[in-house]
Amino acid sequence: EDQVTQSPEALRLQEGESSSLNCSYTVSGLRGLFWYRQDPGKGPEFLFTLYSAGEEKEKERLKATLTKKESFLHITAPKPEDSATYLCAVPRTNSGYALNFGKGTSLLVTP
Amino acid sequence: EPEVTQTPSHQVTQMGQEVILRCVPISNHLYFYWYRQILGQKVEFLVSFYNNEISEKSEIFDDQFSVERPDGSNFTLKIRSTKLEDSAMYFCASELRNEQYFGPGTRLTVT
Numbered sequence: 001e002d003q004v005t006q007s008p009e010a011l012r013l014q015e016g017e018s019s020s021l022n023c024s025y026t027v028s029g030l031r032g033l034f035w036y037r038q039d040p041g042k043g044p045e046f047l048f049t050l051y052s053a054g055e056e057k058e059k060e061r062l063k064a065t066l067t068k069k070e071s072f073l074h075i076t077a078p079k080p081e082d083s084a085t086y087l088c089a090v091p092r093t094n095s096g097y098a099l100n101f102g103k104g105t106s107l108l109v110t111p
Numbered sequence: 112e113p114e115v116t117q118t119p120s121h122q123v124t125q126m127g128q129e130v131i132l133r134c135v136p137i138s139n140h141l142y143f144y145w146y147r148q149i150l151g152q153k154v155e156f157l158v159s160f161y162n163n164e165i166s167e168k169s170e171i172f173d174d175q176f177s178v179e180r181p182d183g184s185n186f187t188l189k190i191r192s193t194k195l196e197d198s199a200m201y202f203c204a205s206e207l208r209n210e211q212y213f214g215p216g217t218r219l220t221v222t
Binding site for chain 2: 031032034036041042043044045046049087089092095096097098099100101102103104
């Protein structure tokens with residue numbers, strides 16, 4: 001069965017304190033790994049797609065990387081507005097692109 | 112910037128009633144999805160739709176659910192006889208080049 005596991009479940013950082021979120025996956029034949037941001041009561045907001053090991057993508061203070069078994073979302077010098085839940089997802093096996101999501105990491109950045 | 116819209120934002124219904132949730136996907140997108148998120152749980156895939164037919168559905172999407180694209184812009188999810196356990200946020204997403212963009216969601220409360 002496809003598995004997407006995110007850690008930690010929750011993370012509290014001080015403004016400016018860099019850290020990384022982890023997403024590990026077990027899926028046959030990865031066809032992309034997707035990162036989303038979700039604010040409370042809102043829909044997931046697309047951040048990145050990674051397709052192959054070694055690939056990296058950046059957006060403002062966020063950088064996503066991919067290995068054969070996991071992905072990291074690095075947050076450099078975070079600000080309070082980066083507080084959100086970060087979701088990782090992979091396409092379901094034997095599927096089109098219907099996504100199988102992890103439970104997310106809830107990030108709180110305090111001033 | 113184009114975005115997915117959903118109506119209503121909040122729907123309260125009694126158990127056993129039918130509800131229709133509406134979505135307007137991004138206009139040049141071809142694949143459409145419905146997901147749900149029960150409070151405190153992960154986002155779960157329900158159904159995907161392409162070329163006016165269901166392309167894939169999950170085990171959650173049973174005979175109580177149906178989807179339709181009644182015209183060139185709307186995409187609907189119908190639940191025929193709601194149950195208490197259908198209470199959740201329902202998200203519509205549309206996809207272009209393997210990237211899914213989510214709407215703000217409809218919060219469905221079944222009493």
